[in-house]
Amino acid sequence: MTTSGANNVRVADSCRSWRTALAEPKRVSAVDRASEEVGRPPRSAIRSWGQRKIEAGYWSIDWPGVIQREMSLSTRAFCELSMVLTPVDDMTLLRGETTIRTGPLQSGRFRVAPANAALSASVSASGPVKFLKVFFAEETARAIGSAIHSHSIDIELEDPMLGTNDPLLVALGREVVENMNDPRPTNRAFAEEAAILMAGRVVSHYSTARYCTSIAVRSPGLDPNLDRALQLMRDHIGDSIDLGMLAASVDMSAFSFVRAFKKKYGLPPIRYHRGMRIEWAKTLLSTTACPVGKISNMLGFSEPSHFVSAFRKTTGCTPLAYRRFRS
Known part of the structure; x- marks a missing residue:
């Protein structure tokens, strides 16, 4: 091929790349969009929007002195769950010029905002304001609704407007915050698992899905395919395990898998896998003289x-202490 011909090919390839880039909409992280609004x-x-269509972010905002902050809360994801993790002296929510709620806010109160819900908030606090946001896409909500009711349903969110206390949702939220910034893969997996369970809680309790009638089918908790995932956990007892890999091994969505696994075995899969590792550690501690550091390494912990x-x-x-007690 002549030099001129080679140049023409490169130009043509470059044009195709530009056309492809222009044709494909840029995926913007829901967390990044929220950061722009919060400031x-x-x-x-x-950040896993392109994979599992669910994201979460934890903010702790501490302005000098008393905080008096106005911010836009325009939701772009299908659902944005916002949970306050510290008491707030006063929070006023406005839709246009209409006040939706005002007054003090207890820790653990939350909103379930549907897509394009344009609200503004005025916040007053004498200390850091800590809050968690969990975002998920419509396809995630539909997959969760289908898993719960065994058929496809339309879902509309019902916003409690910071007026509801849900201890389970708060516990899951704190688990997300506790684990999602941890560099250890297992703890990151805990955070993702908890975020998925939060999305499931929202769909099942704070949307129109709770009024739908389920179709009677064989319980997903009795699915024999789950044994394949359990065997995969055993095979990787010394490794960090990925929730997506486990769900794919039984050809289920992440939420369907977590729900079915918990129903059959009593715990969500990532937590169950940690329990398996600890049980194996107990066996090694009570039956061998293997040093703790070596057991830690065998079971895939990054540090003793x-x-x-x-x-x-x-x-x-x-x-x-366990070894001394068992000896």
Whole structure:
């Protein structure tokens, strides 16, 4: 090929690349959009919009002195769950010039905002305002609704407007915040699993899906395919496990898999996998003289301190204390 011909090919390839880039809409993170409106980047975030269509961000905003802040709350995702994690002296929500609510706000109160819900908020607080936002797409909501009711349904969100206390949703929210900025893959997986369960809670309790009638089918908790996921966990007991990999192994959506697994085995899959690792650690501690550091490495913990922390959280004692008790 002549030099001129080669140049023409490169130009043609370049034009095709530009046309492709122009034809495909740019995916903008829901967390990044929220950061623009709030005026601060998140302390930590889950960005998986292109994969699981669910994201989360945690903000802690501390302006000098008393905070008096106005911000736009225009939702672009199908659902934006906003949960306040600290008490607020006063929060006023406005739709246009109409006041929707005003007054003090307790920690744990939340909104479930549907797409394009244009609101503004006026916030007054004497300390840092900490809050979590979880975003999910319409296809995620539909998949959750289908998993719950065994057939496709239309879903419209019902916003409690910060007037509802939901202890389960608050516990899941705090688990998201606790784990999503952790560099350890297992803890990041905990955060993603909790965010998926939060989306499921929203669809099942704060949308029109709760009025729908389910079609009687075989319980997903009895699905024998779940045994494949369990075997995959055993095969990877010393590795960090990915929720997407587990769901794909049984050909289920992430939410359907988490829901079915929890129904059959009593715990969500990532937490169950950690329990398997701790049980194996207990066996090694009580039947061998293997050092704690080596057990930690065998079970895939990045640092012995992480292993000790996880073991204590599950059993109430350190690995060495457990070994002394069992010897």
